[in-house]
Amino acid sequence: MNPFTVTAALRAAGAAVQATDLVLGGEVSAAFCAVRPPGHHAEYRNAMGFCFFNNVAVGVRHALDVHGLERVALIDFDVHHGNGSEDILRDDERVLMCSIYEKGLYPFPDGDDKRPGMVNVGLPSRSGSEAFREVVTQRWLPALEAFRPQLIYISAGFDAHRDDDMGNLALLESDYEWVTQQLMAVARRHCQGRVISCLEGGYVLSPLARSAGAHVKVLIGAD
Numbered sequence: 369m370n371p372f373t374v375t376a377a378l379r380a381a382g383a384a385v386q387a388t389d390l391v392l393g394g395e396v397s398a399a400f401c402a403v404r405p406p407g408h409h410a411e412y413r414n415a416m417g418f419c420f421f422n423n424v425a426v427g428v429r430h431a432l433d434v435h436g437l438e439r440v441a442l443i444d445f446d447v448h449h450g451n452g453s454e455d456i457l458r459d460d461e462r463v464l465m466c467s468i469y470e471k472g473l474y475p476f477p478d479g480d481d482k483r484p485g486m487v488n489v490g491l492p493s494r495s496g497s498e499a500f501r502e503v504v505t506q507r508w509l510p511a512l513e514a515f516r517p518q519l520i521y522i523s524a525g526f527d528a529h530r531d532d533d534m535g536n537l538a539l540l541e542s543d544y545e546w547v548t549q550q551l552m553a554v555a556r557r558h559c560q561g562r563v564i565s566c567l568e569g570g571y572v573l574s575p576l577a578r579s580a581g582a583h584v585k586v587l588i589g590a591d
């Protein structure tokens with residue numbers, strides 16, 4: 369922490385709220401919140417893992433409680449498990465959460481899905497692109513199709529990239545481009561392309577920039 373952390377954390381959570389207002393107000397169809405600190409480890413009661421407020425969960429609850437949506441999906445492809453998002457949203461039947469994470473890494477999840485609306489899949493170290501895409505195709509996409517989300521949030525952490533030493537799943541920017549394409553296709557089918565993505569992890573600047581760039585190009589339809 370430093371003297372500016374509280375301001376930055378408030379703005380990060382506020383960005384998710386503003387993105388939600390802009391997207392649900394019809395001003396934009398998709399938004400990317402380029403924020404730090406990240407949020408997905410922050411639990412209901414605890415700050416954890418560089419995270420103070422759970423930015424994406426604040427956005428999800430804003431969409432549900434203020435805008436009155438009934439079904440919101442949260443996708444998390446950060447290499448670490450989004451324990452905070454799970455903690456806050458697991459008992460909320462209005463939310464479908466789909467995530468992947470690397471087993472054996474912080475915050476060391478127990479690996480159990482808490483209910484059918486929690487599709488959180490742990491992958492072994494060095495799983496690679498093919499295993500990641502298989503989880504997306506076999507687990508996430510059928511759950512999303514059945515759920516018919518009215519809005520999709522993404523916890524967009526890019527620390528599963530091969531060149532990021534925080535994790536070992538060895539993903540590439542082409543994987544982030546591909547998964548974003550899959551999610552945009554779901555969004556176009558069910559919710560007029562409405563997607564809000566919030567930056568989470570990603571700690572080596574060059575792969576972070578390349579991955580976020582590939583992700584945003586798809587979000588804005590420039591892929």
Ligand SMILES: [Zn+2]
Pocket residue numbers: 446447448525527568569570
């Ligand atoms: Zn992470």
